[in-house]
Amino acid sequence: TRAGKIIKDVMSSGELGVVQKVPSDWIVTESDLEVLSSNCPPEYVETKPEDIVVWVDPLDGTSEYTQGLLDHVTVLIGIAVNGRADTMGSHRFRSWRFSASRTPADKFIVTTTRSHSDGIVVKALEALKPDEIVRVGGAGHKVLLLLEGRAHAYVFASKGCKKWDTCAPEAILEALGGKLTDIHGNNYGYGKDVQYPDAQGIFATAKGVDHALLVSKIPQELLDAFPY
Numbered sequence: 001t002r003a004g005k006i007i008k009d010v011m012s013s014g015e016l017g018v019v020q021k022v023p024s025d026w027i028v029t030e031s032d033l034e035v036l037s038s039n040c041p042p043e044y045v046e047t048k049p050e051d052i053v054v055w056v057d058p059l060d061g062t063s064e065y066t067q068g069l070l071d072h073v074t075v076l077i078g079i080a081v082n083g084r085a086d087t088m089g090s091h092r093f094r095s096w097r098f099s100a101s102r103t104p105a106d107k108f109i110v111t112t113t114r115s116h117s118d119g120i121v122v123k124a125l126e127a128l129k130p131d132e133i134v135r136v137g138g139a140g141h142k143v144l145l146l147l148e149g150r151a152h153a154y155v156f157a158s159k160g161c162k163k164w165d166t167c168a169p170e171a172i173l174e175a176l177g178g179k180l181t182d183i184h185g186n187n188y189g190y191g192k193d194v195q196y197p198d199a200q201g202i203f204a205t206a207k208g209v210d211h212a213l214l215v216s217k218i219p220q221e222l223l224d225a226f227p228y
């Protein structure tokens with residue numbers, strides 16, 4: 001309700017030209033009764049505002065967006081509680097829209113970048129010996145491919161992604177049985193003091209895929225290129 005009042009005040013003050021151009025029926029100024037009427041989940045009862053960080057990527061897949069590849073583009077809003085991507089909220093409010101299906105059992109498919117590749121990115125993929133490599137844009141889009149059963153793993157041995165690229169995808173993927181870590185197999189922290197780059201790369205797997213086994217196939221010399 002307070003946020004609604006702030007938006008109304010801003011709109012009537014005329015201070016933000018960009019806000020004035022948004023059609024008024026696009027702006028939700030009332031609180032969502034469905035959310036408010038559910039009891040506070042017990043795990044959040046002690047949570048304080050300072051324990052929460054919201055990571056927003058308003059347009060993930062920028063390069064593909066500029067090339068008109070709009071299905072590679074997502075809007076990412078991730079909530080971190082006490083430094084962890086919040087899987088419980090993703091689970092509870094079930095606000096996703098995609099059709100989940102099993103990944104094919106007869107071949108091993110890895111998805112990766114189509115616009116930020118380099119020699120190390122390629123070497124890490126080769127180490128996994130995939131049957132097929134799906135090169136598409138966007139961290140959000142690639143995690144959707146894992147959720148839809150269209151790839152087994154998303155591997156990006158590069159420092160290019162940022163916390164806003166992975167917080168929301170990690171939360172939804174982990175809520176639905178998958179895993180998103182760095183290429184050493186460790187989860188990222190998303191607290192307010194973390195560095196923005198995902199400096200140890202991305203290693204994400206779909207539900208049912210042996211994450212630790214796949215991570216163990218990355219050669220030590222590649223891991224050494226991504227120290228903590």
Ligand SMILES: Nc1ncnc2c1ncn2[C@@H]1O[C@H](COP(=O)(O)O)[C@@H](O)[C@H]1OP(=O)(O)O
Nearest residue numbers: 059060061062113115116137138139160161165
């Ligand atoms: N080298 C890089 N420089 C800037 N952003 C990068 C880089 N590599 C990856 N990203 C970000 O991570 C996302 C996933 O990478 P990719 O699409 O190459 O697989 C990209 O959509 C991009 O986010 P964004 O598009 O929001 O700038």
Ligand SMILES: [Mg+2]
Nearest residue numbers: 057060061165
């Ligand atoms: Mg992005």
